[in-house]
Amino acid sequence: MNVEATARILQLTACLSSISCVTFRSRSGAGSRCGWSGKGQGRVEARCHEDGSLTFTETGHFQQDALPEPSGISSARPLPFHNVFRWRSHAEHVALSHERRGVDAAVWLFDLVVAEDERDADFVSREAHLCGDDRYRATLTFTEDGFDLEWTIHGPRKDEHLHYRYR
Template sequence: MTTIIRLARLLPSIHLLSFTSRSGSASGVAWSGQGSGTVAPETHTDWVRFTEHGHFLPQGQSREVAFRNVYRWDLHPEHIALYHERRGPDAAVWLFDLVAGSSTTLISKSPHLCGADTYQAQLTLEAHGFRLEWHIAGPRKDERLVYHYRQPDE
């Protein structure tokens, strides 16, 4: 079974997320911290929408910040396209196409450009979910985000 098919079958069962964010030496935005939350998957024939809610604790702070994201995973035979729908499905922002990198990984086929910033990602299938690592580079950005998406504990 291909990595794309395995991920497509896994997406509807994901309900939890946690992540860490680390700013590198070239960062001017100080995104370091940790977050966690829930995922409400909405499944359709050709796509799965993740509505995410949770809290992020910036490094060195005592107060959490609430977050909400909406991502759409469009399912295709040779790739999975990831979109950010924070402004709704009609204004979805295409991030990148994920293609097979190995039997357990998908990688961004090409970087997503947002102004002077470049976004790249690698997805790795795990026992009860997957890890999605983002790298964001730009004039004021040097960020690495590692998300863990999981099925609920049985």
């Protein structure tokens, strides 16, 4: 492991505890059968644990993009969301898991490794997370006041792009 990669992992670890809000934009591509384009915003409670991991408990609202109706008025209402993500720093990567249904039902998503050949990202998922036939990948990029986490999801019914802004 090189010194620069270690420094980036330490930078991310330090940054995680300062996060208090999230905004995101989801965009369904041409191959999507989900139609979950929209935007969301919420609060993040960052909590450090004795094992050195950190959880993000996210709560907020998601507003699906308006679908055209004959009257031209949208009936879309904001939907509440709740997520729990666990971040674990290791010597060569940062592991990300989803714990929305509890610690005992945690779903490992992927290991984020320092990007060596990406110009616009600081971390990339080492491998895609497979959920059925769907492949989840992510990139993480530091910003002046936090970081952006971009997800792409591809599969037979999914063609999604999610851009999270953690501040």
